[in-house]
Amino acid sequence: MRRAAPLALLLTIAALLVGCSLPGQDAETTPTVEAPPVSTAVAPVLEPGVDGCNHRKPPYAGEPKQTYAEAPPDPLVPPTSTWSVEMVTSCGPLTIVLDPTTGGAATASFAALARAGFYDGLSFHRVVPGLVVQGGDPQGTGAGGPGYTVATAPPSDYRYKNGDVAMAKTGNEPAGTAGSQFFIVSTESGGAMLEPIYAVVGHVTDTTSAETLRKLDRLGVADGPPVEPVYIWTARLSETK
16 A cells, blocks of 8 residues: 655645646637537547556647636536536546535536536646545646636535545635646545635545546655556546436
8 A cells, every 4th residue: 555645745735735727818818618519539448557557648638728718608407417527537437426516616617627528638647645636737737727717615614535526726716716627535534634725526436436546546656746647538527317
């Protein structure tokens, strides 16, 4: 089992977490798209390597992403449905059951970006063992975003749990600010280190997704990129009535 990062490091990360997402860009250079097209990218069957992952780069990774002057249209209707984002990653499938009650506009934005294919070909650019895995940056550096932000702060007494999916923000942005970058809490002890200032958009709860999360976590060294590249081949919005 990989050792968790030292407590001092975790405390520092908890104070500064998590990455960054860009503020809204000028509407004159980033036009609003009223009905983003659904991506047609298809993930192949990925044969795992010795670490349980397949680190092959998607052929469309690195292609420019559409940016927006405001959030794409809200797809979370009807509210009686259960929504999830189904990701195919280098290390296996991830099912993120969305939480519109807690995440509000942040969850709707995350879902709309997935529906538009924004996450296809992006990477998990940051892994902090025992704490979080982070992805969703079109630049792959921790400095990119979709061209806009929304904000839905979590309850002030919220306690993050293993498998929670929340949105990354810079330290000077208001609580609950969300662009496109997200992180997944990889352990219960890691979740306990985080302040309730990151918008909660969903949860990873099923056994298969939990195993994928463990594989991602094992690729981390301290706080930085994974030891091997990890990609989101596809991310699809799914509805269960």
